[in-house]
Amino acid sequence: MRFVKTYWLEMLMVLPLFAYIIGFTLLPILTNIKESFIDQRFGRRYDILASKRADIRYDIAHTPESEDKRAYEKELAETSLALESLQHSPYAGLSLSNYRKLLTDRSFLTAIVNTLAITLLGLALQFVVAMSIALVLSRPFRGKGFFRTVVLTPLGIPTIVSATIMTYIFDTSGYLNEVLYRLGLLGEVPIDWAQGGWLSIGMVVFADTWKVLPLMVLLFIAGLEAIPQSVHEASQIDGSPPLYKFFTVTLPLMKPYITIALILRAIDAFRIFELPLILAGTATTPLISTFTYSEYTRQNYNLSAASGTILTGIILLFVFTYLYIVERDTNA
Amino acid sequence: MAQVILQQVRKVYANGYEAVKSIDLAIHDGEFMVLVGPSGCAKSTTLRMIAGLEDITSGDLFIGERKVNELPPSKRNVAMVFQDYALYPHMTVYENMAYGLRIRKLSKHEIHQRVTNAAQMLGLTEHLAQKPKALSGGQRQRVAVGRTLVREPEVFLFDEPLSNLDAKLRVHMRAEIIKLQKALATTMVYVTHDQVEAMTMGDRICVLDAGRIMQVDTPLGLYERPANRFVATFVGSPAMNILRGRLTREHETYCFVAGGMRLTLPADKAAKVQPYTNKDLELGIRPEHILDKRSDIQADNVVRGTVVLIELMGNERIVHVDVAGQTVIGRLDAHAPVTHGVEHDFILDMRYSHFFDPESGNNVTC
Amino acid sequence: MLKKLLQPFPLYLSLVVTSLIILYPIFLMVRISASYPADIMKHHKDVFWGPGGITLEHWRNIFTSGLLLPSLFKSLLVATMVMLLAILIAAPAAYVIARVGSPWKYLCIIALFISRTFPEVAIALPVSVVFLHWHLLDTSFGLILAHLIKVLPYVGWILIGTFEAIPLSLEEASSVDGASKIRTLRRVIFPLSLPGVAVAAMLVWLESWNEFTYALYLTVSENTLPLQTYYYLNRGGIFNSAAYATIITLPVMVLTFILQRYITSGMLAGGVKS
Numbered sequence: 025m026r027f028v029k030t031y032w033l034e035m036l037m038v039l040p041l042f043a044y045i046i047g048f049t050l051l052p053i054l055t056n057i058k059e060s061f062i063d064q065r066f067g068r069r070y071d072i073l074a075s076k077r078a079d080i081r082y083d084i085a086h087t088p089e090s091e092d093k094r095a096y097e098k099e100l101a102e103t104s105l106a107l108e109s110l111q112h113s114p115y116a117g118l119s120l121s122n123y124r125k126l127l128t129d130r131s132f133l134t135a136i137v138n139t140l141a142i143t144l145l146g147l148a149l150q151f152v153v154a155m156s157i158a159l160v161l162s163r164p165f166r167g168k169g170f171f172r173t174v175v176l177t178p179l180g181i182p183t184i185v186s187a188t189i190m191t192y193i194f195d196t197s198g199y200l201n202e203v204l205y206r207l208g209l210l211g212e213v214p215i216d217w218a219q220g221g222w223l224s225i226g227m228v229v230f231a232d233t234w235k236v237l238p239l240m241v242l243l244f245i246a247g248l249e250a251i252p253q254s255v256h257e258a259s260q261i262d263g264s265p266p267l268y269k270f271f272t273v274t275l276p277l278m279k280p281y282i283t284i285a286l287i288l289r290a291i292d293a294f295r296i297f298e299l300p301l302i303l304a305g306t307a308t309t310p311l312i313s314t315f316t317y318s319e320y321t322r323q324n325y326n327l328s329a330a331s332g333t334i335l336t337g338i339i340l341l342f343v344f345t346y347l348y349i350v351e352r353d354t355n356a
Numbered sequence: 357m358a359q360v361i362l363q364q365v366r367k368v369y370a371n372g373y374e375a376v377k378s379i380d381l382a383i384h385d386g387e388f389m390v391l392v393g394p395s396g397c398a399k400s401t402t403l404r405m406i407a408g409l410e411d412i413t414s415g416d417l418f419i420g421e422r423k424v425n426e427l428p429p430s431k432r433n434v435a436m437v438f439q440d441y442a443l444y445p446h447m448t449v450y451e452n453m454a455y456g457l458r459i460r461k462l463s464k465h466e467i468h469q470r471v472t473n474a475a476q477m478l479g480l481t482e483h484l485a486q487k488p489k490a491l492s493g494g495q496r497q498r499v500a501v502g503r504t505l506v507r508e509p510e511v512f513l514f515d516e517p518l519s520n521l522d523a524k525l526r527v528h529m530r531a532e533i534i535k536l537q538k539a540l541a542t543t544m545v546y547v548t549h550d551q552v553e554a555m556t557m558g559d560r561i562c563v564l565d566a567g568r569i570m571q572v573d574t575p576l577g578l579y580e581r582p583a584n585r586f587v588a589t590f591v592g593s594p595a596m597n598i599l600r601g602r603l604t605r606e607h608e609t610y611c612f613v614a615g616g617m618r619l620t621l622p623a624d625k626a627a628k629v630q631p632y633t634n635k636d637l638e639l640g641i642r643p644e645h646i647l648d649k650r651s652d653i654q655a656d657n658v659v660r661g662t663v664v665l666i667e668l669m670g671n672e673r674i675v676h677v678d679v680a681g682q683t684v685i686g687r688l689d690a691h692a693p694v695t696h697g698v699e700h701d702f703i704l705d706m707r708y709s710h711f712f713d714p715e716s717g718n719n720v721t722c
Numbered sequence: 723m724l725k726k727l728l729q730p731f732p733l734y735l736s737l738v739v740t741s742l743i744i745l746y747p748i749f750l751m752v753r754i755s756a757s758y759p760a761d762i763m764k765h766h767k768d769v770f771w772g773p774g775g776i777t778l779e780h781w782r783n784i785f786t787s788g789l790l791l792p793s794l795f796k797s798l799l800v801a802t803m804v805m806l807l808a809i810l811i812a813a814p815a816a817y818v819i820a821r822v823g824s825p826w827k828y829l830c831i832i833a834l835f836i837s838r839t840f841p842e843v844a845i846a847l848p849v850s851v852v853f854l855h856w857h858l859l860d861t862s863f864g865l866i867l868a869h870l871i872k873v874l875p876y877v878g879w880i881l882i883g884t885f886e887a888i889p890l891s892l893e894e895a896s897s898v899d900g901a902s903k904i905r906t907l908r909r910v911i912f913p914l915s916l917p918g919v920a921v922a923a924m925l926v927w928l929e930s931w932n933e934f935t936y937a938l939y940l941t942v943s944e945n946t947l948p949l950q951t952y953y954y955l956n957r958g959g960i961f962n963s964a965a966y967a968t969i970i971t972l973p974v975m976v977l978t979f980i981l982q983r984y985i986t987s988g989m990l991a992g993g994v995k996s
Contacts, residue, residue: 409897409898429897430897430901434898436895438891440891442891442895444896455901456899459899507900
C-alpha cells in the first residue's frame with residue numbers, strides 16, 4: 025500500500041501505454057491464435073448466424089408491438105436454435121483443420137519457399153552490398169560526402185512510393201526490360217518479372233535491398249567506427265594484406281553488430297508485405313504475409329488467422345534467438 | 357543551523373548487500389564534518405541518506421530536533437552540492453539559484469537580494485545571465501555552491517564537489533569553501549576520498565571503511581592517535597610504516613623484535629603492550645620519525661638496512677629501506693648521505709611508535 | 723584488394739554506377755509524373771529522357787479529380803493526431819521506464835521490442851473484425867487507433883533513450899531544492915526532453931503518413947494517400963500513381979532532411995547494443 029501511495033504518479037504515467045499495448049497488440053495476437061484453431065467451416069457459419077442474430081435483436085428493439093415484431097421474435101428463436109446446434113456440430117471446438125489445410129495447400133507451401141528464399145537471398149545481397157559501401161565510406165576520398173548523401177536518399181522514400189516506382193521498372197514493358205534490350209541482353213520478347221518463381225523472387229529482393237540499404241550501411245559504418253584506430257595501425261605494422269586483414273581482423277570484431285543486424289533484418293524480411301503485394305501480387309508469388317492477406321479478402325478468417333499465427337511463430341523464433349544472443353554477448 | 361545525529365543507521369540494499377553497517381555519528385551545530393574513506397566505503401551513501409536521496413533501512417536520523425527518516429528531500433531543509441554540479445542546463449545562473457527560492461514562494465525582491473548577494477560572495481555577478489554551458493568548470497562549481505547558499509538551509513551537504521577540477525583549482529576552491537564556512541558558521545557535511553582535503557578542511561573527520569566508522573576525531577587526533585591500523589595508514593603521506601614482529605621481555609625491558617631489528621619500548625608504551633609478551637605484534641611508525649644516524653652520536657634503537665629506492669623531493673628525501681625483508685620508508689634531510697644499494701644505519705624514534713593488534717588492527721597504545 | 727579498388731578509376735566507376743542505380747528510380751518517378759502519355763506509353767521506352775517536354779496535365783488531373791483532397795486530408799489528419807496521441811501516451815511511460823531500475827526496465831524494453839515484431843497482418847485481422855462491430859471501419863478514428871498500435875512501441879523505445887540522457891542528479895538536485903515530483907517534471911524534465919520528443923514526434927508523423935497495411939485492412943472507400951496510390955496502380959494508372967507518389971514523398975524528404983542530423987550512426991548503434 026505504501027508503494028502505491030509513493031508511486032501513484034508513476035503508475036498513472038505508465039498505465040496508458042501498457043493498457044494500449046495489452047489491449048491492442050497482445051489481445052489481438054492471442055485472439056488470432058485462438059481463431060486459428062477454429063475450423064473454418066464452423067467459423068464462417070458462426071459469423072453469419074451471430075451477425076444475423078444481432079441484426080434481429082436490433083430490429084426487435086426498434087419495432088413497436090406488431091405483426092412484424094412477432095415475426096422477428098420467431099426468427100430470433102430459430103437463429104438461436106441454429107447457433108445452439110452449431111455448437112454441437114462436428115466442426116465445433118478446437119481443431120487443427122486449418123493447419124492441416126495450409127500444409128497441404130500448394131499456394132501456401134510456395135509462399136513458405138518464396139518467403140525463405142527472399143529472406144535468405146535478400147540478407148546475403150544486403151550484407152555484401154552494405155558492407156562494401158560501408159568499407160568504401162570508411163576511407164576518405166573526393167566526393168565522399170556527396171556519395172554518402174546519395175546512399176542515404178532511399179531512407180526518405182516511403183515504402184508505397186518505392187513499390188510504385190519499382191512497378192514502372194519491373195513492368196513487362198518497363199524500364200529494366202528496356203535497358204536490357206538496349207544492352208543487347210534481351211530479344212524482342214520482354215521478361216515478365218511478376219510471373220512467379222526465381223524471377224519474382226529476384227525482383228522483390230532487388231526492390232527490398234534498394235529500400236533497406238541506407239539503414240544497413242549506417243549500421244555497418246557504426247560497427248566499423250567502433251573498431252579503434254589503433255587496431256588498424258597494429259595490423260598495418262604487422263604487414264597484413266588488406267583482404268586477409270578484413271577476414272581475420274575487421275569481420276570478427278564486427279561480429280556482434282553483424283549478428284544483430286542480420287537477425288533484425290531477418291525479422292523484418294519475414295514480415296515483408298507491401299512490396300511483394302504491389303510488385304508481384306498474390307496470385308503468382310505468394311508470401312506468407314500476402315497469403316494471409318488474400319485469405320482475409322476471401323473472408324476465410326480462420327485460415328488467415330492460422331497463416332498469421334505461423335508467421336508470428338517464425339518471427340518469435342528469430343526474436344528469441346536475438347534475445348538469447350544479446351544476453352550471451354553481454355555476459356561474455 | 358542545526359546538528360545532525362545518526363543513531364545506529366543501517367543501509368541494506370534490495371539484493372541483501374549491507375552498505376552501511378550501523379553507524380552512530382553526532383555532527384555538532386556549526387561544525388565542518390568531513391566523511392572520508394576509500395571508494396566503496398559508503399561515505400556518499402551516508403551523505404545521501406542525510407539528504408533523503410537514499411532510504412534508511414534501520415536506525416534514526418535527526419536534523420535539528422526533528423526525526424527525518426520518513427521525510428522526502430524537499431522537506432528536510434538541506435542543500436546539496438553534487439559531484440557533477442547538477443546545474444539545470446536550460447536555465448541561466450540566476451534562475452538556477454532562484455529555483456529553490458521560487459518554490460518556497462519568496463518575494464521577488466527577497467529572491468533578487470539573496471541571489472545577488474551570493475553571486476557577489478562567489479564572484480559570479482557578471483555571469484548571472486549566462487547558461488551553464490558558457491561557464492568554466494570552476495565557475496559552474498561556484499554556481500552549485502551559490503545554489504545552496506541562497507537557500508539558507510539547516511545543513512549544507514557536499515558530495516565530492518572538487519573531484520572534477522584540476523589540481524590548482526582544487527586547492528583554490530578548498531580555501532574558498534573553508535572561508536565560506538567560517539564566515540557563515542554553518543553545519544557542513546563534506547564527502548571526499550582525498551585524505552589531504554579531509555585533513556585541511558574539517559573541524560572533525562569521520563573515517564569510514566566498508567560501511568563502518570573507523571574513527572571520528574580532529575585532524576591532529578587522527579594523525580597522532582589513530583585508533584586502528586586502517587586510520588593510521590590512511591591518514592598521512594607517505595603512509596605510516598607497519599612492521600610485523602614479536603614482543604619480547606628481558607627483565608623490565610620490553611623489546612620489539614623483527615628480523616635483525618631489536619627495538620626498546622619506552623615505559624609508557626611498554627605498560628600498554630604487556631599482554632602481548634611473546635606474541636605477534638605490529639609496530640607503526642611514521643616516516644618522519646625515522647632518522648638518519650649520524651656516525652658520531654650514540655643512540656638506541658638503531659636499525660640497519662639496505663637502501664632500495666631514493667625519491668628526491670627537493671626539500672627532503674624519501675628513502676625506502678629493506679630491513680630483513682620488510683620495507684621501511686623514511687623522510688630524511690635533503691642531503692642525507694644515503695646511496696642506492698648500500699647499507700645504512702637509521703634511528704627509529706620510539707616515542708612516536710604505535711602498536712597494533714595483528715588481528716583486530718586496533719591501536720593498543722591509545 | 724581494397725587498395726586496388728581505391729585506385730581512382732575503378733573506384734569512381736563503381737561509385738557512379740551505384741549512384742545511378744540508387745537515384746534512377748526517384749528520378750523516374752518525378753519524370754513520369756510530368757511527362758506526356760505518348761512519351762511513356764511507347765513500346766520501347768526512353769530510359770532517361772523523352773522527346774516531348776514536361777507537361778503538368780497529370781497534376782492538373784489529380785487536383786481536379788476530387789479524390790486527391792479527401793485522401794490528402796485524411797492522411798494529414800490521421801498522421802497529426804497519431805503524432806500527438808503517441809507522444810501523450812508514450813512519453814510519460816518512457817520516463818518512468820527510464821528511471822526504474824533493472825530488472826523491470828530491461829523487461830519493459832524487451833516487451834516493447836517484441837510487440838514491435840508481431841506481423842501486422844496477424845494483428846490487423848482481429849482488429850478489423852472488432853472494428854467492424856464498433857463501426858470504426860473506414861473512419862479516421864479507427865485508423866488512428868490502428869496506427870497507434872504500430873507506432874507506440876517504436877516511439878516508446880526512442881523516448882526511453884531520450885529520458886535516460888537526462889542525468890538523475892538533476893532530478894535529485896530539484897528534489898533537494900524543494901520541488902515536488904510534479905514540479906520537477908514540469909520545470910526540469912519536460913524542457914530538457916523537448917529536443918528528443920520533437921525528433922520522436924517527427925518520426926511518428928512519418929510512420930503514420932507512409933502507413934499502408936492497416937489502411938488496407940481497415941478502409942473500404944475513404945482512402946489515405948498511400949492507399950489511393952495503390953488504387954491507381956492496380957488500374958494501370960501510371961501517371962496518377964506517379965503524381966500521388968511524388969506528393970507523398972514531399973513532406974517525407976523535407977522531414978528526413980531535417981532529421982538527418984539526428985539519425986547519426988551512433989543512434990542506430992545504440993539500438994544495436996540494446
